[in-house]
Amino acid sequence: MSRPLGRAVLLLLVGAVLAVLGTGSAQAAGYRYWSFWESDGGKGWTYATQGPSVVRPDDGAVQGFRFSVSDDSQDSAQPRRAPDFGAVCAATPAKGGLKRIALVIDPGTAADAPEGEKPPPLRTACARVAPDASTAEALAAVAKPLRYDTSAMLCAITGYPRSGCGEQTGGDSGATDSGGPATASSADERDPDGASGGGGPSAGVLTGVGAVLVLGVAAVLQARRRR
Known part of the structure; x- marks a missing residue:
């Protein structure tokens, strides 16, 4: 695989990963x-x-x-x-x-x-x-x-x-959701986001990153076979 092609694939891969992570952060x-x-x-x-x-x-x-x-x-x-x-x-x-x-x-x-x-x-x-x-x-x-x-x-x-x-x-829409989970101020003792942990990437975001990585590796291997 030529250097220009390798750099292009790498830049595409990095850009896609950042885009997926950015989407998750914007929805926080x-x-x-x-x-x-x-x-x-x-x-x-x-x-x-x-x-x-x-x-x-x-x-x-x-x-x-x-x-x-x-x-x-x-x-x-x-x-x-x-x-x-x-x-x-x-x-x-x-x-x-x-x-x-x-x-x-x-x-x-x-x-x-x-x-x-x-x-x-x-x-x-x-x-x-x-x-x-x-x-x-x-x-x-x-x-x-x-x-x-x-x-x-x-x-x-x-x-x-x-x-x-x-x-x-x-969040992206700027809307509010009155059905949010209970806080520690109520008897069920849950965190307000209804889950353990804080603002890390969601499972969906991590899955998207994984998919992007797989596609990137496949693109590199395909390019090498065509040399």
């Missing part, structure tokens, strides 16, 4: 939702592994909620206020037969807000609830109205956002 999208966080025992946050309706925190716990757009739990934005039980519950004295839960409620930034809406300010609250109360019950005590969908996914805190629930954003 995130989800707009309330993520649920727990204090890691220090001054930081850890993504909750159970939904707020399942978690029953102890007295003195700090729980956080953050509204943002993300692909999955690995890149989800944390609340922008450090968990500090003493600061949040300083004005709420302990009371016999009840527990206190500190809550950090972060509606996020304008960049993550649904079209036509403005996020309210970040706020904190100290919920004084029954000893066996869940985080969802503590949230309901201080941040009504809450909105849930039919699968018990948390959609809105204090009425924000007005509509939508875990909808998909971005």
Whole structure:
């Protein structure tokens, strides 16, 4: 096979592979939702592994909620206020037969807000609830109205956002999909993209790359036979 022909085949092969990978990247999208966080025992946050309706925190716990757009739990934005039980519950004295839960409620930034809406300010609250109360019950005590969908996914805190629930954003069409998978803010504990892992190429993209490689090798072999 001549050098010009070999280079042409190589360039064609590389271009085809990049085109396939580019298609997969262009279709990537995130989800707009309330993520649920727990204090890691220090001054930081850890993504909750159970939904707020399942978690029953102890007295003195700090729980956080953050509204943002993300692909999955690995890149989800944390609340922008450090968990500090003493600061949040300083004005709420302990009371016999009840527990206190500190809550950090972060509606996020304008960049993550649904079209036509403005996020309210970040706020904190100290919920004084029954000893066996869940985080969802503590949230309901201080941040009504809450909105849930039919699968018990948390959609809105204090009425924000007005509509939508875990909808998909971005992608080629720019359309949203209100049927997105549940987040860790619901009881089924799944990532918002409904799968393990994050933004890697899909199985379809990898299959396409493999097909391009096979065709490229076949073209090279055919050219050598014709020499």
